[in-house]
Amino acid sequence: MPTFAERLSSATRSKLASVQGYFALAGRAIGFIFVRPFYAQDFVQQMDKIGVKSLGIVLLTGFFTGMVLALQSSVQLQAFGISSLVGRLVAGSMIRELGPVLAGLMVAGRVGSGIAAQLGSMRVTEQIDALNTLGTDPIKKLVTPRVLAALVMLPILTIINDFVGILGGNLISTLMIGIPTSQYWRTVWEQIAGDGFLFRFIPNDFIQGLVKPFVFGGIISISACYFGLNTTGGTEGVGQATTRTVVLSSILILVVDYFLTQILLSMLSP
Amino acid sequence: MTDERRKEGRRISERSEEAARAAIREELADREPQPKTGDESVIELDHVSLAFDQPILEDVSFTARKGETICVVGESGTGKSTILKLILRLLVPDRGQVRVFGRDITALTFTEALEVREKMGMVFQGAALFDSMTVFENIAYPLREHTDLDDDQIEQRVREKLEFVDLDPDKVMEQLPSELSGGMRKRVGVARGMADNPQIMLYDEPTSGLDPLTTGTITLLILKLQRELGVTSVVVSHDIRSVFRMATKVAVLHNRHIDFFGTPEEMAASDDSYLRDFLGGY
Numbered sequence: 001m002p003t004f005a006e007r008l009s010s011a012t013r014s015k016l017a018s019v020q021g022y023f024a025l026a027g028r029a030i031g032f033i034f035v036r037p038f039y040a041q042d043f044v045q046q047m048d049k050i051g052v053k054s055l056g057i058v059l060l061t062g063f064f065t066g067m068v069l070a071l072q073s074s075v076q077l078q079a080f081g082i083s084s085l086v087g088r089l090v091a092g093s094m095i096r097e098l099g100p101v102l103a104g105l106m107v108a109g110r111v112g113s114g115i116a117a118q119l120g121s122m123r124v125t126e127q128i129d130a131l132n133t134l135g136t137d138p139i140k141k142l143v144t145p146r147v148l149a150a151l152v153m154l155p156i157l158t159i160i161n162d163f164v165g166i167l168g169g170n171l172i173s174t175l176m177i178g179i180p181t182s183q184y185w186r187t188v189w190e191q192i193a194g195d196g197f198l199f200r201f202i203p204n205d206f207i208q209g210l211v212k213p214f215v216f217g218g219i220i221s222i223s224a225c226y227f228g229l230n231t232t233g234g235t236e237g238v239g240q241a242t243t244r245t246v247v248l249s250s251i252l253i254l255v256v257d258y259f260l261t262q263i264l265l266s267m268l269s270p
Numbered sequence: 271m272t273d274e275r276r277k278e279g280r281r282i283s284e285r286s287e288e289a290a291r292a293a294i295r296e297e298l299a300d301r302e303p304q305p306k307t308g309d310e311s312v313i314e315l316d317h318v319s320l321a322f323d324q325p326i327l328e329d330v331s332f333t334a335r336k337g338e339t340i341c342v343v344g345e346s347g348t349g350k351s352t353i354l355k356l357i358l359r360l361l362v363p364d365r366g367q368v369r370v371f372g373r374d375i376t377a378l379t380f381t382e383a384l385e386v387r388e389k390m391g392m393v394f395q396g397a398a399l400f401d402s403m404t405v406f407e408n409i410a411y412p413l414r415e416h417t418d419l420d421d422d423q424i425e426q427r428v429r430e431k432l433e434f435v436d437l438d439p440d441k442v443m444e445q446l447p448s449e450l451s452g453g454m455r456k457r458v459g460v461a462r463g464m465a466d467n468p469q470i471m472l473y474d475e476p477t478s479g480l481d482p483l484t485t486g487t488i489t490l491l492i493l494k495l496q497r498e499l500g501v502t503s504v505v506v507s508h509d510i511r512s513v514f515r516m517a518t519k520v521a522v523l524h525n526r527h528i529d530f531f532g533t534p535e536e537m538a539a540s541d542d543s544y545l546r547d548f549l550g551g552y
Contacts (some may be wrong), residue, residue, distance in 0.1 A: 037415075126398035133358050133392040133472075134412045134462075135384045 021230070026222045029143040042145035050111045050146070050221075051153030055160070057106050062161035065098055066090055066168030074177045083177055087187035088194075090169035095192070095209040099162035101257055104216035107154060108249035112224040115146055116245040119228025120238035128229065138229070147221040154217030155210045162209060204268045212260055216253050223249045294538050294549060297514040301534070302493075310336045311372065312470060312502040313357055318366035326352050328526040329366070332519075339496050339503040341513040343548075344523030350506040351395075353523075354472045357504060358390060359383040370470070388416050391463030395475040397455040399447035405432075405458050406443040412466045431461040435491055453484035460491055464501075471495060473505040477512050485512060492516050510549065514538075522548065 227241040435457040522530040
């Protein structure tokens with residue numbers, strides 16, 4: 001029977017091998033973006049699945065988050081007599097943090113699990129082996145289009161999420177707090193322009209808001225493809241792959257968000 | 271256990287062995303003469319050993335010559351499908367060489383291995399058709415990937431292959447794999463495997479889970495491919511009746527080794543106790 005030290009060593013080796021496999025998959029998937037043949041049709045299909053079909057859930061979460069942000073912040077700001085700054089707070093929170101993180105978490109739940117389940121099913125029904133035997137690299141055919149589509153669509157979904165959230169805040173501040181729409185949007189602009197611009201026309205707030213979803217897109221798609229392609233144990237394995245994808249993606253999104261914020265704040269602060 | 275029970279058990283076992291031998295004699299009597307095969311070695315496993323957590327194959331060697339159908343049989347879990355994965359270079363042996371058309375494929379890079387696989391067609395146990403694609407797209411897939419054929423030529427080739435496997439192209443081309451029966455899926459799998467006119471066909475349990483009539487159809491299809499197109503095949507199967515009908519040679523895998531390699535006639539005549547038990551128990 002193996003000793004505790006042997007078990008620990010074996011478990012550590014296995015975890016390290018998984019991490020290595022994860023980054024190797026990411027490297028190959030990104031490397032294949034620049035290698036022929038390009039699976040353009042698969043890429044467009046994945047943009048539709050990841051982006052267009054996630055629009056509903058992103059609009060819903062964005063709108064309600066914006067509304068609740070306006071409602072909560074108005075109570076706090078009223079105490080200091082500055083409830084007119086609600087727009088500024090909603091815009092800052094949505095663009096820098098909540099837009100990217102919420103879009104990322106929503107897509108991880110909806111799309112990440114779907115990708116893991118699809119690739120996992122393909123693995124257990126030997127379709128991945130079939131691709132290999134037909135002379136196709138499964139990473140190039142299946143992973144690269146999904147990663148590329150997620151890298152493109154997550155920032156787009158985040159922009160929409162930000163806008164809808166700010167719109168939700170506008171609705172609440174006009175109807176329930178009594179702030180005129182023009183004043184709300186003026187404070188929103190002050191927030192966007194207040195932290196300065198990159199190359200004179202790209203607001204720094206937007207840089208933070210767009211770098212994050214780009215990274216989150218990579219995390220979600222690579223995690224989903226990694227667990228999907230490494231599925232073992234039949235249908236039960238497919239279930240485990242989807243659960244692991246959602247758990248790992250969500251944790252990584254939150255952890256990476258903190259470190260990215262640190263890095264971006266130090267880089268972008270005047 | 272009482273003596274009566276033991277005697278009854280022996281009687282049942284002898285009766286089933288006798289029935290199995292009668293079926294084998296019948297298959298051998300019905301067996302058509304094998305077509306002339308070439309001397310050129312197409313697939314060669316040379317002292318191949320492979321282990322994962324425990325040894326799977328040890329010192330396995332056999333050769334498939336041009337036009338031959340080699341059937342690999344053995345008990346479940348003895349590594350029969352692993353042999354196909356080694357030939358496809360989805361796995362690399364720990365020791366020994368796997369040569370395809372004289373070239374050692376164990377040392378190839380991943381990309382080079384993809385090129386070698388283009389010369390092979392594989393039929394999986396569950397057909398492994400891409401379930402998001404129609405029958406047409408499934409069969410057209412290798413043609414779109416590896417040939418310069420235009421859309422009309424691809425459609426013509428797909429129709430030709432579907433007709434070869436006795437399916438009506440107009441009825442099945444636009445269907446999804448989930449709309450087909452098990453036997454039809456297997457036949458579409460064969461059509462996809464042979465779409466790019468490979469010189470080697472590999473079959474993993476092509477008749478498992480099929481009714482006797484469909485089993486016969488698939489067996490005849492494998493024979494047709496060998497006789498009409500001269501394809502070299504390796505078939506992993508549990509179905510001894512089909513094996514006796516289509517094999518040029520049979521490889522029996524037992525305890526990680528090839529226990530027997532020879533013609534079905536030699537196998538049936540063998541005095542080896544394991545072979546007798548194996549054939550008697552099927």
